[in-house]
Amino acid sequence: MPRISISRESGFSVHNIPFGVFSAPLRGVNEPVCATRIGDFVVDLAQLATSGFFDSAPTFGFSVAKRIFSQSCLNEFMALGRPAWSEARRMLQSALTVVDSSSSADVLEYEHAFPASAVIPVNAVSMHLPSRIGDYTDFYASKEHATNVGIMFRGKENALMPNWLHLPVGYHGRASSVVVSGTNFHRPCGQTKADDAPAPSHTPSRLLDFELEMGFFVGPKTEMGSPLIAREAKDHIFGFVLLNDWSARDIQKWEYVPLGPFGAKNFCTTISPWVVTLEALEPFHVSPPPQDPAVLPYLKERPGAETSFDIKLSVEITTAKGNNKVVSESNLKYLYWTASQQLAHHSVTGCNMQPGDLLGTGTISGPDPSSFGSLLEITWRGEKSIDMGGDEVRKFLQDGDSVTMRGYCQHPDGWRVGFGECTGKVLPARPIPTE
Amino acid sequence: MPRISISRESGFSVHNIPFGVFSAPLRGVNEPVCATRIGDFVVDLAQLATSGFFDSAPTFGFSVAKRIFSQSCLNEFMALGRPAWSEARRMLQSALTVVDSSSSADVLEYEHAFPASAVIPVNAVSMHLPSRIGDYTDFYASKEHATNVGIMFRGKENALMPNWLHLPVGYHGRASSVVVSGTNFHRPCGQTKADDAPAPSHTPSRLLDFELEMGFFVGPKTEMGSPLIAREAKDHIFGFVLLNDWSARDIQKWEYVPLGPFGAKNFCTTISPWVVTLEALEPFHVSPPPQDPAVLPYLKERPGAETSFDIKLSVEITTAKGNNKVVSESNLKYLYWTASQQLAHHSVTGCNMQPGDLLGTGTISGPDPSSFGSLLEITWRGEKSIDMGGDEVRKFLQDGDSVTMRGYCQHPDGWRVGFGECTGKVLPARPIPTE
Numbered sequence A, B: 001m002p003r004i005s006i007s008r009e010s011g012f013s014v015h016n017i018p019f020g021v022f023s024a025p026l027r028g029v030n031e032p033v034c035a036t037r038i039g040d041f042v043v044d045l046a047q048l049a050t051s052g053f054f055d056s057a058p059t060f061g062f063s064v065a066k067r068i069f070s071q072s073c074l075n076e077f078m079a080l081g082r083p084a085w086s087e088a089r090r091m092l093q094s095a096l097t098v099v100d101s102s103s104s105a106d107v108l109e110y111e112h113a114f115p116a117s118a119v120i121p122v123n124a125v126s127m128h129l130p131s132r133i134g135d136y137t138d139f140y141a142s143k144e145h146a147t148n149v150g151i152m153f154r155g156k157e158n159a160l161m162p163n164w165l166h167l168p169v170g171y172h173g174r175a176s177s178v179v180v181s182g183t184n185f186h187r188p189c190g191q192t193k194a195d196d197a198p199a200p201s202h203t204p205s206r207l208l209d210f211e212l213e214m215g216f217f218v219g220p221k222t223e224m225g226s227p228l229i230a231r232e233a234k235d236h237i238f239g240f241v242l243l244n245d246w247s248a249r250d251i252q253k254w255e256y257v258p259l260g261p262f263g264a265k266n267f268c269t270t271i272s273p274w275v276v277t278l279e280a281l282e283p284f285h286v287s288p289p290p291q292d293p294a295v296l297p298y299l300k301e302r303p304g305a306e307t308s309f310d311i312k313l314s315v316e317i318t319t320a321k322g323n324n325k326v327v328s329e330s331n332l333k334y335l336y337w338t339a340s341q342q343l344a345h346h347s348v349t350g351c352n353m354q355p356g357d358l359l360g361t362g363t364i365s366g367p368d369p370s371s372f373g374s375l376l377e378i379t380w381r382g383e384k385s386i387d388m389g390g391d392e393v394r395k396f397l398q399d400g401d402s403v404t405m406r407g408y409c410q411h412p413d414g415w416r417v418g419f420g421e422c423t424g425k426v427l428p429a430r431p432i433p434t435e
């Protein structure tokens, strides 16, 4: 009988069941379709649906399953809401039987449930963006990050703006340049100006940075003029991914007053391909940091049901020469403002939210320098260097550097719910146009 | 023979040929399709394409025309590029023969070219958004507007930020809440804080404003990492619409430092339904204001070919009691930064642009107070009142107020190229949720 062995270190245990979009031309899957992942295998949900696997699903059933899972994005599945998400997850879990369990791995059987051709090794597939992202918004929800940046730019006394403790500060980002893990990009060029230069010049960014974030996807839509409150917002969150908000600090510094970051962040945003559902994260719920002053009613979460989770996050830089170093170890639980609060605030003035919209949490920095989520903070604006080994040091990213973010939840029983990787490489800047 | 009489005051002369998306269930057009407009008639391009009207078009022809014009958005047509846009416009113009012309109207004949059922009176149709907007971006390109706002918030000495004369300042907006003219919306609620209040409260906005802008749509896409320079950008601009960037000034004031406007502007943005092509605007080209200091090479436009046009703009407020007043008369030509410069700067760091993306110019204020493009400027933060007649005055918008923007180009030969109307009404705020 076909078996899958899942290492104890895999984030894709039977307790996860994330959703994503893949293609595998060599296996006959030419157009992207929806999938889940078990250990090192991708399970083709379009093929499962066609084979009748979801026929008995009470909330959606055969024809809906066949239609939504054969899409090249998860938007329609996200639109269905929590009962359908739970049901799909439960059915997939029930089809997998643990037949052997050791300290290093679980072994699962699936023969009766899944056609063998629907189970494809991850190294044979390409992953795609999980949703057609209508709008992407980025928040600024870590108190440690906002304080660090505030101290650097405005001094210790004015580090946090007066609004920061009252609302999750956010800004609209660029949806078109959100890419899936593994997509490389050219170092951005743009206007930069040295403090003592009389005028700006058009140069490659010299201060290219990452931002360690997580992203979450909107499920069922809301109508224009119908805000969500934080207590309701959870049912509109489908799940989480890792997110790298690449940032050009020199471009940002020159452009961002008074209307916020623009070209400094719209050249590329990378997300991991597998969306981990809230249901899979629920065993890892933790209370968020206490909020003082008290928040307004629309931002109050139900105690014990906050969208705050113990997710261990790390950032590794690998240079072109092959030197590599984990430069940050942080955790989603440090965030002051939760995902539900972010979503509620996003809609407070009546902004309509759509299935597949992506919201970024903002850089996730913890209390300790080893948990800072950007090079800006880790090297304190370039005042310190990171020793990469092999005589290489880094203050900001160099051409050829890869940044890889990882994240997982560790269950005391030994299994994990994880996100895999979110990775991207910096290619050299392209030539700057002249007249 | 069927004839259409076009008044001299109509913006939809044969010299225009704008593109839009309509439905007309009573005429059997149940699903939105593409159209043009002639005088007070909408011409169904899907039906024209099906009837073979575009068969002889060298750049696209029957099957492409049938597919693109039967879409519920113009994105695919926008993606085709200028040769196809010109050809469609020329073919439509050639099918219309002026058979009579007086000082008050042109009379056109169309019988041989258009099936009679494809020509539908405007009062029998509903207009829809012209594109599926992937991303919406708003600029801040009027020197007069930026100076006025700067004086109010930072004093005369620091009115313009140091970057303002070097780059077209812009920020990402919210695509999901862009609506077509005629869509009403509820007064937004959100966090506001009086200067002397100890903490913010959750209230309906008391300082609701309009912003007189124009928007333009992106045509052929660009790839991530491949910036456009201003001289190339024109070929990526499909055409213009009127745009009202509704703004809640009290919410904006509390939220916008340091990351820019968010909830204060994401509740609704209204655009006019007919996209007027650059080709139709070319007879109205004017040189933009001189730029000093000189701009960097990527922002240089070809002299004489700048995307700057003499477009007369107005804003009328009509109260629930029926009092109405034109509160602003401005002109696109006042803009310091042109559309091509905005698009080039948008892509400078490598941001990819997609067909149907919408860019807003920013509030278009002229030199004279009668040409200021927002109530913030017209009433100078509420220091002055506007006399609406009938004992009504306005500093900011009240419930039941409609704001109607209009725009047209006047040709010396007596005809116009116009945009029609961009209108929306403020409905009362919805109740604020309590715990």
Ligand SMILES: [Ca+2]
Binding pocket: A138, A139, A211, A213, A245, A360, A362, A363
């Ligand atoms: Ca960020």
Ligand SMILES: [Ca+2]
Binding pocket: B138, B139, B211, B213, B245, B362, B363
């Ligand atoms: Ca604006």
Ligand SMILES: [Mg+2]
Binding pocket: A244, A245, A246, A247, A265, A266, A267, A268, A269, A270
């Ligand atoms: Mg980014």
Ligand SMILES: [Mg+2]
Binding pocket: B244, B245, B246, B247, B265, B266, B267, B268, B269, B270
């Ligand atoms: Mg708006």
Ligand code: NI
Binding pocket: B241, B242, B272, B273, B274, B275, B276, B418, B419, B420, B421
């Ligand atoms: Ni129009």
